[in-house]
Amino acid sequence: xxxxxxxxxxxxxxxxxxxxxxxxxxxxxxxxxxxxxxxxxxxxxxxxxxxxxxxxxxxxxxxxxxxxxxxxxxxxxxxxxxxxxxxxxxxxxxxxxxxxxxxxxxxxxxxxxxxxxxxxxxxxxxxxxxxxxxxxxxxxxxxxxxxxxxxxxxxxxxxxxxxxxxxxxxxxxxxxxxxxxxxxxxxxxxxxxxxxxxxxxxxxxxxxxxxxxxxxxxxxxxxxxxxxxxxxxxxxxxxxxxxxxxxxxxxxxxxxxxxxxxxxxxxxxxxxxxxxxxxxxxxxxxxxxxxxxxxxxxxxxxxxxxxxxxxxxxxxxxxxxxxxxxxxxxxxxxxxxxxxxxxxxxxxxxxxxxxxxxxxxxxxxxxxxxxxxxxxxxxxxxxxxxxxxxxxxxxxxxxxxxxxxxxxxxxxxxxxxxxxxxxxxxxxxxxxxxxxxxxxxxxxxxxxxxxxxxxxxxxxxxxxxxxxxxxxxxxxxxxxxxxxxxxxxxxxxxxxxxxxxxxxxxxxxxxxxxxxxxxxxxxxxxxxxxxxxxxxxxxxxxxxxxxxxxxxxxxxxxxxxxxxxxxxxxxxxxxxxxxxxxxxxxxxxxxxxxxxxxxxxxxxxxxxxxx
Amino acid sequence: xxxxxxxxxxxxxxxxxxxxxxxxxxxxxxxxxxxxxxxxxxxxxxxxxxxxxxxxxxxxxxxxxxxxxxxxxxxxxxxxxxxxxxxxxxxxxxxxxxxxxxxxxxxxxxxxxxxxxxxxxxxxxxxxxxxxxxxxxxxxxxxxxxxxxxxxxxxxxxxxxxxxxxxxxxxxxxxxxxxxxxxxxxxxxxxxxxxxxxxxxxxxxxxxxxxxxxxxxxxx
Numbered sequence: 001x002x003x004x005x006x007x008x009x010x011x012x013x014x015x016x017x018x019x020x021x022x023x024x025x026x027x028x029x030x031x032x033x034x035x036x037x038x039x040x041x042x043x044x045x046x047x048x049x050x051x052x053x054x055x056x057x058x059x060x061x062x063x064x065x066x067x068x069x070x071x072x073x074x075x076x077x078x079x080x081x082x083x084x085x086x087x088x089x090x091x092x093x094x095x096x097x098x099x100x101x102x103x104x105x106x107x108x109x110x111x112x113x114x115x116x117x118x119x120x121x122x123x124x125x126x127x128x129x130x131x132x133x134x135x136x137x138x139x140x141x142x143x144x145x146x147x148x149x150x151x152x153x154x155x156x157x158x159x160x161x162x163x164x165x166x167x168x169x170x171x172x173x174x175x176x177x178x179x180x181x182x183x184x185x186x187x188x189x190x191x192x193x194x195x196x197x198x199x200x201x202x203x204x205x206x207x208x209x210x211x212x213x214x215x216x217x218x219x220x221x222x223x224x225x226x227x228x229x230x231x232x233x234x235x236x237x238x239x240x241x242x243x244x245x246x247x248x249x250x251x252x253x254x255x256x257x258x259x260x261x262x263x264x265x266x267x268x269x270x271x272x273x274x275x276x277x278x279x280x281x282x283x284x285x286x287x288x289x290x291x292x293x294x295x296x297x298x299x300x301x302x303x304x305x306x307x308x309x310x311x312x313x314x315x316x317x318x319x320x321x322x323x324x325x326x327x328x329x330x331x332x333x334x335x336x337x338x339x340x341x342x343x344x345x346x347x348x349x350x351x352x353x354x355x356x357x358x359x360x361x362x363x364x365x366x367x368x369x370x371x372x373x374x375x376x377x378x379x380x381x382x383x384x385x386x387x388x389x390x391x392x393x394x395x396x397x398x399x400x401x402x403x404x405x406x407x408x409x410x411x412x413x414x415x416x417x418x419x420x421x422x423x424x425x426x427x428x429x430x431x432x433x434x435x436x437x438x439x440x441x442x443x444x445x446x447x448x449x450x451x452x453x454x455x456x457x458x459x460x461x462x463x464x465x466x467x468x469x470x471x472x473x474x475x476x477x478x479x480x481x482x483x484x485x486x487x488x489x490x491x492x493x494x495x496x497x498x499x500x501x502x503x504x505x506x507x508x509x510x511x512x513x514x515x516x517x518x519x520x521x522x523x524x525x526x527x528x529x530x531x532x533x534x535x536x537x538x539x540x541x542x543x544x545x546x547x548x549x550x551x552x553x554x555x556x557x558x559x560x561x562x563x564x565x566x567x568x569x570x571x572x573x574x575x576x577x578x579x580x581x582x583x584x585x586x587x588x589x590x591x592x593x594x595x596x597x598x599x600x601x602x603x604x605x606x607x608x609x610x611x
Numbered sequence: 612x613x614x615x616x617x618x619x620x621x622x623x624x625x626x627x628x629x630x631x632x633x634x635x636x637x638x639x640x641x642x643x644x645x646x647x648x649x650x651x652x653x654x655x656x657x658x659x660x661x662x663x664x665x666x667x668x669x670x671x672x673x674x675x676x677x678x679x680x681x682x683x684x685x686x687x688x689x690x691x692x693x694x695x696x697x698x699x700x701x702x703x704x705x706x707x708x709x710x711x712x713x714x715x716x717x718x719x720x721x722x723x724x725x726x727x728x729x730x731x732x733x734x735x736x737x738x739x740x741x742x743x744x745x746x747x748x749x750x751x752x753x754x755x756x757x758x759x760x761x762x763x764x765x766x767x768x769x770x771x772x773x774x775x776x777x778x779x780x781x782x783x784x785x786x787x788x789x790x791x792x793x794x795x796x797x798x799x800x801x802x803x804x805x806x807x808x809x810x811x812x813x814x815x816x817x818x819x820x821x822x823x824x825x826x827x828x829x830x831x
Contacts, residue, residue: 267767308812315769316744316753316810317823322777356808499662507658598661 002035003044010048013057021060029057030064037068037087042080046087055094063095066103074118092126097133101141104130105148116152117171124149124182132185139217142186146225149179150232158237162245165237172233173249180256183225190219191263219264223291226257226264230296236341239307254303258310268314272301273322275329298330302345305352320356327353328371335378340391343382347394350375354401364410373417376402380427396430403434411438412451412460419463429480432464436488439503443495453502461505464488465512471522475583476576482520486586489516493593498600509594520587528580535573542566615641617676624669631660634668638675646680717800718781723824726793730830734774737831738786741768744823752814768828779804779821786827794826 009028013021036045045065049058065087072084092100104127110116127145131138156172159165168174193215239251258268270277274292303309305327327349334346366372379402382395406414411434418431435452442452450456464485467473475482489512492505501507554561564572618637623629635656639647647653650671651663675681732738743754757766771777773786781799789795801807801818809817 269769311813315755316813316815317742317769317778317782319776319779320805320808352811355811356805358806358808499664501662506661507655509661510657 002032002039003041005032006036006045006048010054010057014053018056019060021057026061026064029061033061033065034068037065037072037084040080042072042083042087046083049087049090058091059094059096062091063099063103065091066100067107070107070119070122073122074115088126092129097130098141100130101127101145105145108148108152110152111155113156113170116155117175120149120152120175121171121178124178128182128185136214138186139214139221142218143221143224146183146221146228149182150225150228153179154232156233158233159250160238162238162240165240165245165248165250168249172237173253176233176253177249180253183222183260186218187222187260187263190215190222190265193218194263194265220291222260222264223266226261227291227293227296229253229257230299231293234303235295235299235345236339238341238344239303241307251307251309254307255309258300258303262310262313268300268304268310269318271297272304272330273318273326276322276326294329294333298333298349299345301327301330302334302349306345306348320353321362324353324357324362325366325369328369328375332371332374332378335375335382338386340388343386343388343391346378347382347391347398351394351398351401354398354405357405359404360407362406362410364407364413367410367413367417376414376418377421380422380424384424384426399430400434408438408442408449408451412456416460416463419460425478425481429484432481432484432488435460435464436484436491439488439492440495443502448502454504458504458508461503461508461512462515465516467516467519467523471519471526473519473523475523475527476579479579479583482583483586485516486583486590490586490590490593493590493597498597517587517590520583524580524584524587528577531573531576531580535570535577538566538569538573542570614679614681619672621669621673624672625665631663631665631668632656634665634672635659635663638668638671641681642671642675643680643682643685645685646675646678650674716784717803718785719798720785720788721796722793723796724792724794724826726790726827728790730791731789732773732787732827732830734787735772736774737770738773739768739770739828740786741826741828742823744821746814746816747820747822750814781821782823782825786825789825789827791827791830794824797823797825799823 005028009025009032013025013029033045036042048054049062069084069088069091072078072080073088075081078084104123108116108119108123110119131142131145134141153172153175156175157170158172159168159170165173197212197215233250234254234257237250239254240248242248242251245251261268261271271292274297275294304311304314305323331346331350331353334342334349337343376399379395379399383392383399386392386395403411403414415431415435415438419428422428422431438452439457441447442449467482468478473482489505492503496503496505498506505512619629619634624634635652638650638652639656642652644653650667652659652671741756743751743756745751755766755769774783776783779799781797781803784803785795785797785799799821801809801820804821805815805817805819807817809815809819815821
């Protein structure tokens, strides 16, 4: 039935002049043709399509047959596969490129990862053929194609482990390889355009304006494509180095993207250092921010500095401090998100940039650059609230590394800044420990500096020896900070001779007693009294076994958590009391040490401290 | 100014009954500024009391009467009698890093081809160069000159702002001495190259002396 209809309409159209086919003709052809293919009459359709007399019809309407043809081709085991393939290829050569393009792009769209992967694998080659037929007018069509392809690619799940990349269950690796192959000739064309443009520039001739426009458009589309891939999938996948994964389609793809960037005339240093270079506005199709999206540049910097892709072409003359400064922009972008892949990349890039710099060499004026303050803030977030343990650990490691690279003055300023802004007891405690190490270093013979001894040290110490809420400070919440402060004070009192007073602690001591030690004593006593009372109450409650209606209840995932048993409560209270004992013991020790030292020096002076 | 009277005998001074603070107060009231400075007796009495030993104070007291360096005997005594305690600001003042003259430059330059001797780059100018970098043993670790001369038309020389710390110091310093068109051979000590660290994961090892052949193509 359908076959007859098809033959009829084709024959009728043979008689008509080109392009005067009615819309009814189009419809009949389309419906009948599709049905024929679906019903298995492909051999007959093939002969119709190949018939010399029908070429005008085919050129005009043939592309409508694409959907059922592609269905058959995707099925792979259809018995009419060869015929359908022959029809398909003929259409690719005969029909109008624009119509073919639209038809093919429609067939890329799926929701299902398998279908997407298979369609891409099948259709990228035909798409390439069609685009090449467009000649000099291909740029915008290429852009449209690349955009659609990347949209589909974005729907494929990314591998989480190197085994997953090897297995490539969702074919992301294969699709990327297909995509690279697809883009190849266009990148090559851009490369050749560039070199001939260079030659023309060198011989002071100007190319035809139209040509230049088309070449620029091609370059722009390819640049847009590269930037998009850098954002996805490359930013979200882990790239494995050759020794871990010798054959990595994703790493190969990344390298190819870098190559394409070179083909369109972008220099890698120019891109990586882009945030710091004041580039002139490039007149063209894209705004600066769209042309060089920050996420993409950050991914690029990571590929270059951590994975050493394109290492052969990246100049080895840039100063490590300059590289660090540029990379801080990228690191800031990467660390300001919460996705594991981005944080991982941010930490790696930061580490690699720091390692190239000598210890104690970074000057304090770097701290006037915004990113040198925002990145540590981001790091603190990673160290304290990131759910992944190895990221927290790595974050801390990189944090300490960054401190080690600062010179003495910069360390001083940095510690001041962190104490002022971090508002996390653990971080403050860590900084205070660093301060202690710096003081220790400064007290070594020959190492004296003006920052961690004498006049400048005192303001810093004042920040350390303080309680946020005076005697009412929650000692359990601020435990890390309080303990490190006490440790530091004990260290100073032991290490610094009262007669030398290099750190100034002895002249400051009476103030420290007033603003820190005495309130702390009071706080410890108050807290202890409170918790002891709580403990007693809890024990009595337990004895009486009264059910208490608590004011609060906690639920997680919709399930209410059981109330803490009396046993656990008692344990927790004991633990708190133990903490207070610990604080007190260090306090007492310090007081003892002070008395002893003072006693040796100031016979007859009134006692300094009584609890 | 009449000489102040000796209030205490040696025995009284050494006695535990006499608090340090009293001695210090006397000294601060009566001794010249320079004397107090030398004996570390300036500042808040309480502080001085903590850092000074009784024996030191006794010695100082006696020395004061021996040397007669009382107030008013300093050549320029226009300092205030009460030296205030050192005021420490919250933010330490900018301590500008002094430009330390580190000695001789840590690179050498041999001119292979003369430049125009007129166009010398200044700090902040954009320069473009062709270059080849190698280690002392001859290993080439970097170059932007493509292998085939024909391909040179397709690639561009390296451009950057000179004298701004964007490149290793040897380059920054050397290029400022080159004129347009000059080709030079630079031998750069590690201190002005990549130093103790070298460049990890690359051909440049720690403490490497680097040799560059550089052609300064243009200056903007």
